Amino acid sequence: MALRPFILAALGVASLLGVAACSGDGSLEAGKDLDPDKLTIYSAQHENLTQAWAEKFKQDTGIDVQIRYGSDSSMGNQIVQEGAKSPADVFLTENSPAMTTVQDAGLLATVDDKTIAQVGSDHVPSSKEWIGIAAxxxxxxxxxxxxxxxxxxxxxxxxxxxxxxxxxxxxxxxxxxxxxxxxxxxxxxxxxxxxxxxxxxxxxxxxxxxxxxxxxxxxxxxxxxxxxxxxxxxxxxxxxxxxxxxxxxxxxxxxxxxxVSLSGGAVLKSSKHAANAQKFLAFVTSPEGQKMLATSGAKEYAVGTSVASDPALEPLDSLEAPDIDPSKLxxxxxxxxxxxxxxx
Ligand SMILES: [Fe+2]
The missing domain is CATH 3.40.190.10 (Periplasmic binding protein-like II)
Incomplete structure (x- = not known):
């Protein structure tokens, strides 16, 4: 992973180096290298997208963010293992099953109604304990x-x-x-x-x-x-x-x-920064956050109600996807x- 000075400045050198060392290897140690005062994101989403969101969120709100990366299953299992002691405030996934694993362990808070309203109803699981952030x-x-x-x-x-x-x-x-x-x-x-x-x-x-x-x-x-x-x-x-x-x-x-698989975003029930964590989810699913996704070259679908996906893609509503409740996967x-x- 290339370390970019712009992001280093925003996120703090120590946390980003920690990220580079543990990315995707599934061997994260609870609490290690994490500052308990910062909003902590466990992310299995693509690193450049997560970092761009975190950077803009920090710019807009002044809230300090640190990110720990891994795969869907390693991060989901890590949170379940850590339980109520998890340092994670926010969990972002690439796919739904890792999120349902954490949901089924009873570790997720309900997502704010206002945030849920920002995302099309097809992209909200029936549990409302997490929300689609990309598809x-x-x-x-x-x-x-x-x-x-x-x-x-x-x-x-x-x-x-x-x-x-x-x-x-x-x-x-x-x-x-x-x-x-x-x-x-x-x-x-x-x-x-x-x-x-x-x-x-x-x-x-x-x-x-x-x-x-x-x-x-x-x-x-x-x-x-x-x-x-x-x-x-x-x-x-x-x-x-x-x-x-x-x-x-x-x-x-x-x-x-x-x-159509949903990438998910959730707030941990045990979060000590729950209000800021909800703010982060609100940002990611806001027109601004979704536009960043749509124009980032990531080529994932935006799920915000008022944001068009990258025009190169087949329209999401033309795909005739099976009707699935992602919180049941x-x-x-x-x-x-x-x-x-x-x-x-
Ligand atoms: Fe991917």
Missing amino acids: RSTVLVYNPSKISEAELPTSIMDLQDPKWSGKWGAAAGGADFQAIVSAILDTQGEARTAAWLKGLKDGGKIYQNNIAVMKAVNAGQVPVGIMYHYYWYRDQALTKAGSGNTKLLYFHHQDPGAF NGPKVIELMTKAGIL
Whole structure:
């Protein structure tokens, strides 16, 4: 991670160095290097977006922020382990399952009504204990020189068929893909999900992350892959080096493969800075915070009611995503089923 002087000045050198040391490794020690007087964010969101939000929030409010980074599952499990003693005031995720894990442990406060009103109702879980801060769509990336449009699957569920064996890729170890599996579980039930996972184990090719899936499809190593939309749009906006030979298919018609995953924001019930933590969530979901997301080049969807997403994207309301209550997505069950299937 590059240390930028601008952000160092805003967030404090010590906290940022702490961030660099522990980013994504899941080995964070409770309270270490954290200043109890500062608003503490545990973030599994992309670092540049979280930092930009924190920087602007500090500028606008004068409230000091420190950020600890990790993956969805490492941060979610860390908060559950720390329980009411967690130094976290705010939790930001990339996907919903890590948030529901913390929610189900009874550790989240209710989000302020005014903040909830800033976000479209599709992006608020029924629990109202957290809120969508960004959204990302599941897509099928394919290489038209390796497969014709007529041969493409019409549902993500088709991929378990032996005829797809060796022909599709997925980043099965990551939180993004596991969120997609949680949508399959929610819409299809356990038996069908287990059957689909067996198809993945038998016939899918496993890659390290979304970008590796995209690059493998781009290079013609596999004709199709499952990923989130924004990695493709970012590459298209830059060099197209990893996506120039590929196109995207959106499954539509409420298919589990049309799942739109919410990145979440929450305030911890145990927060000693609860008012400032609620303020931070209000900022992130405000027209200003959402506009920052929409214009940042992140290519994730904005979820604020009055903010348009990046115009390069397929409109969110045209995707025909399945109707899912994100506070019901079951991360631990997904891990159990994927482990049983021999994938994890
Ligand atoms: Fe990501």
